[in-house]
Amino acid sequence: MNYQRLFLFMGLILSLFTALWGRIFYFQVIRGEEISLAATVMRSQRIELREQQRGDILDRNRQPLTNTNTSTALFLSPDLVKRDIEARQKEAPGLTETEYYKQLAASMAAVATGLSGENVKAIVQAALPQSHFVMIKQGLEQAEIQHLTEAALPGLVLAPFNERYGHEGFCAHVLGYTDRSQEGAGKSGIEKSYDYVLRGAVGAPQMVSVVDARGRAIPGLTGKLQASGEERGAVVLTIDRRIQEVAEKAMDYRAERGAAVVIDTHSKEILAMVSRPAFDPYSVDEAIVFDGRSPLTNRALSSYYPGSLFKVLLTAAALEEGLVDFDDQYNCSGQYVFNDQVAISCLKKEGHGLLRFEEAFARSCNPSFIEVGLRLGRTRLLYYVDKVHFIDETLLGYESIAPGSYVKIDGGAAAMGNASLGQQGVMVTPLQIASLLATVADDGVWAAPSLVKYTLDQDGHRTPVPGGERIQVISPSTAAQLRLLMEQVVENGTGRAAAIPETRVAGKTATSQTGQMTSEDEEALNTWFAGYLPADKPRWAIVVMVEEGSSGAKNCAPIFRDISQGILQYY
Amino acid sequence: MRLKKGPPDFILFISAITLLGIGLIMVFSSSAVTANVNYGDSYYFFKKQLLWAVIGIFAMVAAMKLNFSRLHDFAVPLMVLAVVLLILVVTPLGREVKGSSRSFDLGFMRFSPSELAKVALVLFLAKAMDHKLGKISSSFTAGALPFLVMAAIICGLIMLQPDLGTAFTIAATVFFMLLVAGAKWSHLGVLMLSGIGAIGAAISIAPYRMERVMAFLNPWKYASDEGFQTIQSLYALGSGGLFGMGLGRSRQKFFYLPEQHTDFIFAILGEELGFIGCSVVVALFLLLAWRGYKIAINAPDNFSRLLAAGLTTIIVFQAMVNIAVVSGALPVTGITLPFLSYGGTSLLFTMIVVGLLLNISRYSTRT
Numbered sequence: 001m002n003y004q005r006l007f008l009f010m011g012l013i014l015s016l017f018t019a020l021w022g023r024i025f026y027f028q029v030i031r032g033e034e035i036s037l038a039a040t041v042m043r044s045q046r047i048e049l050r051e052q053q054r055g056d057i058l059d060r061n062r063q064p065l066t067n068t069n070t071s072t073a074l075f076l077s078p079d080l081v082k083r084d085i086e087a088r089q090k091e092a093p094g095l096t097e098t099e100y101y102k103q104l105a106a107s108m109a110a111v112a113t114g115l116s117g118e119n120v121k122a123i124v125q126a127a128l129p130q131s132h133f134v135m136i137k138q139g140l141e142q143a144e145i146q147h148l149t150e151a152a153l154p155g156l157v158l159a160p161f162n163e164r165y166g167h168e169g170f171c172a173h174v175l176g177y178t179d180r181s182q183e184g185a186g187k188s189g190i191e192k193s194y195d196y197v198l199r200g201a202v203g204a205p206q207m208v209s210v211v212d213a214r215g216r217a218i219p220g221l222t223g224k225l226q227a228s229g230e231e232r233g234a235v236v237l238t239i240d241r242r243i244q245e246v247a248e249k250a251m252d253y254r255a256e257r258g259a260a261v262v263i264d265t266h267s268k269e270i271l272a273m274v275s276r277p278a279f280d281p282y283s284v285d286e287a288i289v290f291d292g293r294s295p296l297t298n299r300a301l302s303s304y305y306p307g308s309l310f311k312v313l314l315t316a317a318a319l320e321e322g323l324v325d326f327d328d329q330y331n332c333s334g335q336y337v338f339n340d341q342v343a344i345s346c347l348k349k350e351g352h353g354l355l356r357f358e359e360a361f362a363r364s365c366n367p368s369f370i371e372v373g374l375r376l377g378r379t380r381l382l383y384y385v386d387k388v389h390f391i392d393e394t395l396l397g398y399e400s401i402a403p404g405s406y407v408k409i410d411g412g413a414a415a416m417g418n419a420s421l422g423q424q425g426v427m428v429t430p431l432q433i434a435s436l437l438a439t440v441a442d443d444g445v446w447a448a449p450s451l452v453k454y455t456l457d458q459d460g461h462r463t464p465v466p467g468g469e470r471i472q473v474i475s476p477s478t479a480a481q482l483r484l485l486m487e488q489v490v491e492n493g494t495g496r497a498a499a500i501p502e503t504r505v506a507g508k509t510a511t512s513q514t515g516q517m518t519s520e521d522e523e524a525l526n527t528w529f530a531g532y533l534p535a536d537k538p539r540w541a542i543v544v545m546v547e548e549g550s551s552g553a554k555n556c557a558p559i560f561r562d563i564s565q566g567i568l569q570y571y
Numbered sequence: 572m573r574l575k576k577g578p579p580d581f582i583l584f585i586s587a588i589t590l591l592g593i594g595l596i597m598v599f600s601s602s603a604v605t606a607n608v609n610y611g612d613s614y615y616f617f618k619k620q621l622l623w624a625v626i627g628i629f630a631m632v633a634a635m636k637l638n639f640s641r642l643h644d645f646a647v648p649l650m651v652l653a654v655v656l657l658i659l660v661v662t663p664l665g666r667e668v669k670g671s672s673r674s675f676d677l678g679f680m681r682f683s684p685s686e687l688a689k690v691a692l693v694l695f696l697a698k699a700m701d702h703k704l705g706k707i708s709s710s711f712t713a714g715a716l717p718f719l720v721m722a723a724i725i726c727g728l729i730m731l732q733p734d735l736g737t738a739f740t741i742a743a744t745v746f747f748m749l750l751v752a753g754a755k756w757s758h759l760g761v762l763m764l765s766g767i768g769a770i771g772a773a774i775s776i777a778p779y780r781m782e783r784v785m786a787f788l789n790p791w792k793y794a795s796d797e798g799f800q801t802i803q804s805l806y807a808l809g810s811g812g813l814f815g816m817g818l819g820r821s822r823q824k825f826f827y828l829p830e831q832h833t834d835f836i837f838a839i840l841g842e843e844l845g846f847i848g849c850s851v852v853v854a855l856f857l858l859l860a861w862r863g864y865k866i867a868i869n870a871p872d873n874f875s876r877l878l879a880a881g882l883t884t885i886i887v888f889q890a891m892v893n894i895a896v897v898s899g900a901l902p903v904t905g906i907t908l909p910f911l912s913y914g915g916t917s918l919l920f921t922m923i924v925v926g927l928l929l930n931i932s933r934y935s936t937r938t
Contacts, residue, residue: 005751006867013860013891020900021849024841024894032811032846035806035810036809038809
């Protein structure tokens with residue numbers, strides 16, 4: 001018998017226990033927080049509630065323009081399915097995986113048709129390594145949701161799901177679209193220009209719920225919607241979602257093809273930019289191949305003959321040069337004859353007869369403005385085209401666009417005459433017209449229009465898009481005179497259809513010839529209305545252009561009216 | 572031989588009863604969820620354990636009241652009974668669970684003969700070593716070898732079930748009893764080396780054991796399969812922190828940690844009661860070890876000294892290995908934590924061991 005050894009052994013036991021105690025201390029106290037966090041993550045199910053891990057594009061009030069469509073979607077958790085298989089196999093050792101997947105597919109058949117056992121197996125096996133939830137179907141109907149809730153299949157989870165775009169194509173021409181990958185790569189529009197900001201954004205909402213190892217929620221611990229306070233990786237546009245909606249609705253109601261632009265006359269920020277026809281960002285390829293109307297083209301940034309809207313610029317130049325006065329008399333015979341071969345007719349075939357300049361503008365008398373144009377001359381006109389940045393294509397915050405706008409006037413009176421009417425030799429975009437109107441409304445101050453206010457990168461840094469320089473391009477008095485002229489257009493000229501009861505508006509109609517024939521074998525006319533409101537203290541300039549219309553008054557003025565009234569609902 | 576009878580060891584008694592109480596609470600807390608899901612009754616395991624605890628207390632008192640001088644008379648019959656039952660349990664009479672046949676299903680209760688075998692073997696070896704005390708320290712073949720053969724038979728029978736953990740506990744206990752009985756260091760050294768060699772051989776012939784060792788060395792890498800239990804156990808421990816998540820608030824018991832009310836009950840305890848709770852349990856086992864070995868040291872004769880040392884070792888060693896497994900210091904072996912883990916026979920014999928120790932403590936030569 002050996003006491004010494006007994007003591008020795010006691011000592012050994014004591015030291016081993018102490019070592020174990022230390023080890024427990026290490027895991028519980030020293031690394032406790034870290035392990036606890038890892039355990040929480042392990043027990044949590046995370047479901048990406050977004051189609052793409054991509055930052056939002058927000059409007060000027062930080063309302064999202066993307067990810068606004070939410071539907072209920074069915075997700076499958078590969079981990080939970082795997083665990084369920086193991087559990088079921090313990091109960092019934094004969095159950096093969098193939099059989100299990102067959103059953104699972106069958107129980108989902110009511111919702112997701114066409115899924116075979118092999119499909120489900122392949123989905124699970126592909127997703128297992130990253131243990132990602134896989135979306136089986138989005139946009140579930142109420143009956144489907146009920147069916148799935150009652151079935152309570154292990155491994156299947158229902159959650160709200162954000163689609164990046166609406167199928168109707170809200171704001172689609174501005175936003176652009178991405179490819180269909182999980183990460184998403186911007187293919188056009190803001191999505192493309194700001195891909196570096198939007199990609200891999202953080203703070204996207206996730207559904208986090210604490211579940212037991214079988215994937216069922218632990219009683220008393222409900223799922224939480226998790227999103228960091230500030231979403232990072234976002235682009236904030238100058239667009240006002242409400243005005244954009246109003247404008248899109250108005251265009252949808254009254255026009256098949258065309259564009260509308262709303263711009264803040266002072267800040268020169270674009271509040272709405274619509275192009276029609278719209279396209280479904282989810283069916284871009286189909287739109288390109290099957291829709292002959294080029295729906296992907298952003299018509300607000302495409303060039304057109306401005307027609308009589310050019311008279312605004314012409315008048316600005318003539319007033320600046322002191323060449324015209326409101327009371328000047330013109331005589332309109334119904335056409336302007338250059339020589340034996342060439343004559344340009346007026347809208348009013350029988351002629352306006354004797355009329356004052358003010359009236360000529362209100363009624364958009366062509367011969368009178370040809371006369372003004374000829375008096376001004378090509379050189380001076382081009383000088384003012386430059387000075388007022390008429391064909392400046394700058395759009396702050398947006399990738400360089402190439403609308404191909406120009407003012408080219410050949411020698412000779414006829415060419416000058418044509419150009420004076422905004423036909424041959426003059427091509428501008430609806431946005432450029434909006435910019436011109438904003439200059440007039442803003443006492444002659446021009447600044448480049450902008451579409452993006454700032455970006456928020458992943459680190460939360462805000463990068464503003466620098467505003468453009470404000471330049472006095474026409475005198476305030478000229479601008480004021482132009483405003484009086486445009487008020488007359490709506491009051492008793494061609495633009496009476498644009499008037500609204502809420503406030504006085506001002507503007508100018510235009511109808512331009514395209515030289516192309518419609519299906520009815522008539523010459524296609526592009527129609528315009530460009531105006532601003534309120535007339536006394538302008539805040540918004542609105543340009544509406546409708547392709548293949550009959551006249552600006554008929555096709556565009558009502559849209560202008562709708563948009564104006566829509567804006568005034570909010571302001 | 573007449574001996575003066577004193578009071579039983581109070582500290583040992585209190586430690587054991589406290590551990591028993593903590594065990595009952597933890598069995599309920601850790602098993603409630605799975606019991607509810609699998610049996611429709613949250614109290615399913617708790618009720619059984621409570622019944623066994625009551626039986627265990629009676630058994631402890633009975634063991635304490637046994638005639639001290641006649642204790643050695645139980646050695647041979649119990650040993651024979653244990654061997655017979657160990658043989659029977661691997662026949663179809665035994666109840667097979669998860670590929671092992673470790674217990675008899677008696678309808679109202681289950682009985683695991685290896686729990687009996689542990690106590691019986693210690694009793695038997697104490698008696699036998701007492702007789703051959705002189706030879707143990709001199710000759711290997713006449714001294715240590717017969718005990719080793721006896722132990723090897725029992726371990727072999729248990730390995731048939733198979734139950735590596737219990738076999739390991741028995742081997743270690745026998746080794747320690749030889750050590751206390753005065754076996755030569757050289758003999759013990761050879762034994763230890765051959766033990767290590769045997770473990771090495773066992774690992775090298777079965778690749779799955781190698782994987783377990785690898786998983787043990789780097790559980791995070793094997794988190795999804797072999798290292799799963801260890802990881803889940805560490806998650807539970809770590810989540811507890813200093814003060815624990817609160818009694819009943821374990822998350823890991825929601826099916827994450829397998830064997831949460833048996834082999835890994837200590838992890839749930841750590842999660843719910845934190846480092847403080849773990850320390851209390853560790854301290855109680857240390858207290859138990861101290862009193863147990865003290866009883867051995869003060870025992871009136873060599874038989875009771877060897878018996879007390881062996882019995883204490885069974886409990887303490889098992890506790891140590893269990894906690895080591897739970898804290899990832901040893902590979903998963905399947906050893907339960909005495910007093911705390913769910914398991915009727917185990918609790919019953921643990922209480923009997925405590926009773927026997929208390930019995931011996933009444934005859935301490937010193938106080």
